[in-house]
Amino acid sequence: MTDHRPTYDWNPRSDTVLDNPVASFDDMRQRCPVARSKYMGWSVFRHEDVLAVVTDHETFSNQVSKHRSVPNGMDQPEHTPYRTLIEPFFTDQRMALFEPECRDIAAELARAIAGRKQVDIVAELAEPFALQIQCAFLGWPDSLQEPLREWAHENHEATLAGDREAMAEIAQRFSRYIHELLETRREQGNWVPEDPTTEIMRSTIDGQPIPEKDIVSILRNWTVGEIGTIAASVGLLLKFLADHPSLQATLREDVDLIPEAVDEILRIHGPLVTNRRKATGPATLQSRQIETGDRVTVNWISANRDEGVFPQPDQFRWGRDQSQNLLYGAGLHVCPGAPLARLELRVLMEALLQISGAFAPTPDKAPVNAYYPASGYQHLWLDFDES
Template sequence: MTLSKSSQPDWDPRSSTVLDDQIAAYDDMRRRCPVAHSDYLHWSVFRHADVMQVLEDHGTFSSIVSQHPSVPNGMDPPRHTAYRALIDPYFAPERVQAFEPICRDIALDLIARLPNDGEVEIMDGLARDFALRIQCAFMGWPDTLHEPLRQWTRRNHDATLAGDRSATAAVAREFDGYVRTLLDLRRSAGECAPDDVMSRLLRERIDGRALTDEEIVSIVRNWTVGELGTIAASVGIVAHQLAVCPDLQQRLRADSSLLLPAIDEVLRMHGPLITNRRITTRAVEIGGRRLEAGARISLIWASANRDEAVFGNPDEFRLDRDPSQNLLYGAGIHVCPGAALARLELRVVMEELLARTDRIALVPENRPVRAAYPASGFASLPLRIERGA
């Protein structure tokens, strides 16, 4: 069917029901109205097969969804191909492996600050600080950026949820200013500039020319927004799952080789990233509904990864699932280039958390508070930590 401007929306993504429990709300929409229209998210696609249709058909479903450049997320082939070839080496196996000792030191420092025995709010006590510090360390940014980035992340979240374009633009300009200042510092340092990600981006060439500052800012923004939000959310989601599943805790303490598939499975069940966008280039039918050219689409990852048609009971924790079906890091040409880095970071922090605790549990008298869109996971997560003598 074609939705006219006068038609009633199928749902309200900003209703209290949805924001109070996003995962349950998306499960309901997937079963009841798998391709749904709203004033806020336009067309939302909830089923795994429909999401894959979008991901695999670049000609019909374009990633160029904004008038502002987004490198390479907001590009289609063949332009996307050249930029992706430039970016992928930053996450090459040897670079990811070289980052592990730094990542482990950060995890150890933060975990050492947790109480030996007692209650801790894990989002502020570990998850958000871990995401900030590893991002700054990987990029070669100074520690003085930790607090500004923390505050910027909150303002970005609030502006996105409110749908306030002027606030969103102001937040974007603020972040751009941080990056441009760092670029200017490296230019002025000349040969004395640190050999970090920012300096290497200044040396990159595309189509025989240097990257513009606008392109570098876009690349770095994409990396940073994804890292700060999803890594923090992922740490909280996995820690919560460990707290509610003591048997899983002990199994992973006994066999750390299971951590990577276990983390991927937990994050399939409760996705740390809610949505990405596309726009149609021509009329198309998807999920039994007809979308006209120019229709804006939201891919609801947190629903597609719980689709009963692919995963059976979406809340059943299993380590024997086909990993190729898991859309945690996307799929196709836009699959997350930093997937290996994210997996390393999450493995290391959970490895150290489990190794340095005897028990992680919920606090019955202090319940978790779920995060609201566009965030996922938990806004606050009180946990009880117990350690041996």
Template sequence: MTSDTPSRDNPAPHEPQSYEWDPRAPEVLDNQIAAYDALRARCPVAHSEQMGWSLLRHDDVLRAATQTRTFSAVVSKHVAVPNGMDPPEHTVYRTIVDRYFTQEVVDAFEPACRAIAADLIAALPRDKPADIVNDLAEPFALQVQSAYLGWPERLREPLREWTLSNRRATASGDRAATAAVAEQFDGYITGLLDERRAMGDAAPDDLTTRLMKEQVDGRVLNDGELVSILRNWTVGELSTISAAAGIVVDHLAEHPDVQSLMRAKAGSPATLDDAVDEILRIHPPLISNRRVVAEPTQIGGRQFEPGERLTILWASANRDEDVFGDPNEFRLDRPREDNLLYGAGIHACPGAPLARLELRMLTQELLAATGTITPDRGATSQYASYPASGFAELSVILGSVTEG
């Protein structure tokens, strides 16, 4: 692979404006963030068979995320409510979804969320290696997701296995495998919906039961719509929250100065939220989303025509040096709107208030229950591979709280 421009902003007209790359190359899978940094330095857009055209820079990603007439979110023949819809259809369903993530609804979940975090952290070993991925990040995501939606405990392990299967199928690019995994999830959820309907008025008054009563065009949501909404919430919770939890713990262990700052500010929700957001800008927990070009347009010096597939790489855009300077520098004075952690435009993550609450509860409880958090130098951390982010393996030492 060769550089396509002599500089970022002044490409030579006789040289190509794109760059072929392999998202499944070992060096990319070993450290996605570093690979995207290197790719972004070489070209504005990059092409691969798996991802189509990848957008790497902050301004291009922001444009693709916010200009819905030019960049369509309808990327699949399968229904995806509402993240795979464009206006005006998107507006109708997004209005419904937003009701489940209001600040009032999210705040009511705080005691249950804090209790889940505290119980998991209390069970972790002190002063010896703790397995953060398997014993904290993944079970935390599973338990808070189930509790928020009112799902039974018996679904936790199947959903954990499903998340792993979904990652493997997505990474393989095997459409048959992806379809089989989707069908498996549909079976879990339709079974749950059938149970609720059979219970009638005795069904629990939780968010899932409430969602089943929502209407569009004078009719209740059908199973396809319900499953799509719940799948979207579940993938976001189980994959992104578990990745984010591991990333935050790793950053605290590797950066004592940031850990000290967050311990001092643990009682300030706003400061803690900003600190977590900044950690997750440095190491994004969500890699990408897809779009399809709907109108002729130019990006990075290349002409794009309707129907061309795009991948917007949040994990690259949120580290763009033109916006953030040194992308690895932790700073709390950055404009919040520059951070694309939760996306942008009409498709910005509706669950952002819930995600911030969950990560704040986890961080507060972890800091309160430990005297120190340090790296486990006797273990080798392993980054997660696409489509996941964060860590596949992570071990740290949680120091006991000392008296006085």
């Protein structure tokens, strides 16, 4: 059937967008806040419209993939018991128990780069930190860190290329990692370690054991979210602080300001670019008619730079209303792991600012931007003074 609706408004895969995504999103938010493209369907750029989509769970479904995704790709009522299962892993008590191990990892990595020049932050800090923290939190062996790094990179490349065959193979490879982990734990019997992986393996939904494919999906979603967003966040935070030495000095003097600074820096340029929804019925956004079955992509980075909510959005400001910050999403699917992410970023920033000397961009080594669907940097070189 011929689609008689308006032609496409933008090309999110153009060189202009890929080379400078934030500026492109800002332009679209002003010029065409609900825009149609071949690659993304409808893209939603304004804060109020993003909130409207992600909080209207009747009209905009999270079931956007033919592959089961637990719990990210579920709607109510199926979503509720899985969300109830997952949330206790991120309580204040759990975070307090994990903080010492998190501090040890952060301190070791901070000491390894202190006083050095031309440090590629992505390769030597951001990715190692995300991988080590993920394995430590879930109780996975260190031997999985390098396979997970390769898996994350290949998954990003396949997603960028739209290579569905490669994406399927990569997903199967991750599933094999998890199946092997679970089988090893079953063989350990009473000697199995007590950690989130074991707890999920033993958990039930409505009195029934969780199917192994759902366990794999939960752990895959945690891993994709953790490795990609934490690594991107570290790069974005350090680039901003390297470019703003007075703010860097302020945080060295008062580490209690770090949590607010982290949220504000990542509001300016966040680690997660978009999420998808599917319209279950007709809807209207900014006078654009959304039809049943249409793909709708919410743009978190753009929403967090909306001038109507955050005046002069490029400026770092103390005291902004961070309750409006969509860094961790909103609605039923707001990120359950936000407490863990906040802990990790706070602890790493504290370690770097206390252990390393002042840092600045390496002269003549321009950062290399990451390409969508990633955010942040592929490479970021910084020089560290002696502490």
